[in-house]
Amino acid sequence: MTVLDFKNIFVENLESQIDQNELNELFFWLIEHYCKIDKISYILNQNYKLKIQEKEDLQNAIELLKKETPIQYIIGSTEFKGINFCVNSNVLIPRPETEELVNWILEDNPKNKKILDIGTGSGCIAISLSKSLEDCFFEAWDVCKEAISVAKRNSKKHKTKITFKLKDIRNDIFYDNKFDIIVSNPPYVTHIDKQNMSKKVLNFEPHIALFVPQNEPLFYYKKILKFSERHLKSKGIIYLEINENLSKDVKELLYNNEFHDIKLRKDFRQKNRMIKAVKK
16 A cells, blocks of 8 residues: 555545545644655655555554544644644643743743642643743642653653652642742633533543533632642742633632732633733
8 A cells, every 4th residue: 555545545534524624634644653754755755655554553543533533642742832742641632822821931031930830731831831941940740640651751752850740739738849930721611611622622631631610610720829829929920721711700819819910811812811910
């Protein structure tokens, strides 16, 4: 089977489920991952004969895509801030909105600060920041030991110095350290939002990292702010990714917890998805 033969089979099997533009993108992701063939190489050599293992991997990928498995979980990696991160079903697939949260912190250019990432998942926030803010100290927590394992793997891959810890922000945490900055992309999807989510997210991404308890949409923000009472320094800064429908509620919550200079920021879709505040 040539790579061109595979493309024809690929399209034939998936064109009823996936639109043409996305199909082309997925095709090139797969042949680059499994065959090390980029777009230019494909154009120049469409008659490249697939090795037995390449053929098996690509055919298996078709079956997984039919089940709506995210391509990132199929190939085990994704890009975030121009960096390649290992991902699996124990961690969320990093989103462009979270890149914008990281960009906001980088714009502020903190120096010699202790920074805590709560709910680190793949480690994408802490690792991306650490690569640019080399004089800062980083700590990153997650409730899931499998997620911590993925984050440690990514940190080692990118040669960053981050202290990873298995901690559950849902519980009261009394800790020796105080931090200058706390950043978090906590669970914020409500049960109403859940009804409109794609099967790719619902069936494959970790629910513990997505959903808030029913009727408690601010649950994780309240827990993070309770922790910050003791463990975020005076004049320390908190950066949070938020549910666009809860922006006013989160802003009020911050104000009621003695934060000031509260700023909302819109994402590339012009939705309120990030908030920053300074502790009094």
